[in-house]
Amino acid sequence: MRMERVDSYGFDFGVLTRATNIAADYTQSTIDLPTAREQMDNIATTGKSWSKKATIIATAAAGAAALLVYGGDWIVSIAGVIAYLTLVFMMQKLGSLRWPSFFIQIAAGILASTAAAAMRILDPNVDPTSVVISIIIIMMAGMTSTGAVQDTITGNYMHGLGRIYEGLVNTAGLVVGVRLGAALFNALGVPLPVSNEVSLASIPLWLMVIAAALVAVGNGIILQSPARVVFSAATLAMIVYLVYAALSTGQGADAWARGVAAFAAGIGTAILPRMVKAPTSSMAISSFLVLLPGTLTYQGIWGSSLAGDQALYYLSSAFIAALSLATGLIVGQYVGVVTLNTLNVVRNRIFTPMFFSRASNHPLTRRGGKTSNARDTEGTSDTDTQE
Secondary structure, three states: OOOOOOOOOOOOHHHHHHHHHHHHHHHOOOOOHHHHHHHHHOHHHOOOOOOHHHHHHHHHHHHHHHHHHOOOOHHHHHHHHHHHHHHHHHHHHHHHOOOOHHHHHHHHHHHHHHHHHHHHHHOOOOOHHHHHHHHHHHHOOHHHHHHHHHHHHOOOHHHHHHHHHHHHHHHHHHHHHHHHHHHHHHHOOOOOOOOOOOOOOOOOHHHHHHHHHHHHHHHHHHOOOOHHHHHHHHHHHHHHHHHHHHHOOOOOOOHHHHHHHHHHHHHHHHHHHHHHOOOOHHHHOHHHHHHOOHHHHHHHHHHOOOOOOHHHHHHHHHHHHHHHHHHHHHHHHHHHHHHHHHOOOOOOHHHOOOOOOOOOOOOOOOOOOOOOOOOOOOOOOOOOOOO
């Protein structure tokens, strides 16, 4: 058996989307097996979905949007973009050097504190906590914790438990880095009163909706999703945030608001991927990135070193938020698939979310329409995995 050395790590939704489409063409007998194999072999040479310049611009836009979401003004957002781009470059560089993720998280926390200190020097009225949170938001364990809960409630207990532990350890690294940086600048005479009090900004709803879309666009471009997927996910992100805003109380986990918003995302990711021929995983998490409970986990880990019951409150809130998002997404996808099946919508099962195994003759799981070649059997697809 030939062994090959892997030189770098990364994830590319463009590659996943192309591979999924090749699989779809083969299962529909549009191409034969030799052609499918040849196209699979050529995926790595087809180039990126987005250029390096486009990726940098998208990263900057996502950084500016994050700063607005967490309370920064326009000046702070512009200044924070530099720190955000530096953070992304640092993550890539340290990752290529095989640094353990815990130490990368510490470095990210120190960088965020440095950026907050620089902004405090320029404007003493700047809230350093908002600056820090806005910069490290991409490092938080919101996606990890939500994915971990999703694994757990779908029966993958050990994998879910491992991801939960991963999220807690990596978040602890962020807290260590931020507090080290704050202590250093306080000692140097630059007051940096960073705390774990995190809240979304009080900005107009229309601006928050645009910010949610920008975050989805930035995330999609950074992960090299094709343009049709990026803008579909951004549209869905705006709808999802509007649903959340209509139900949100602004307190704690906001479980019902997050759950219903994720339910809307689930229905969307059961329908839209079929329309744009993309895997559901390329849209699922992007559609509610701003609702992920990473900040609650961060607050809980930070609060563990303080008096009182802050840690328990925030950690339990993070778990409830993750549970609401994961459950809402899965139920929404199920309802979306069942509805399309009931309506006998012609579809390709390659672009269908994965669900539990069920009896093929169950009235809610019968496949509607011709979707592939004669070797297909009734039932839902197991080809598309979720985040």
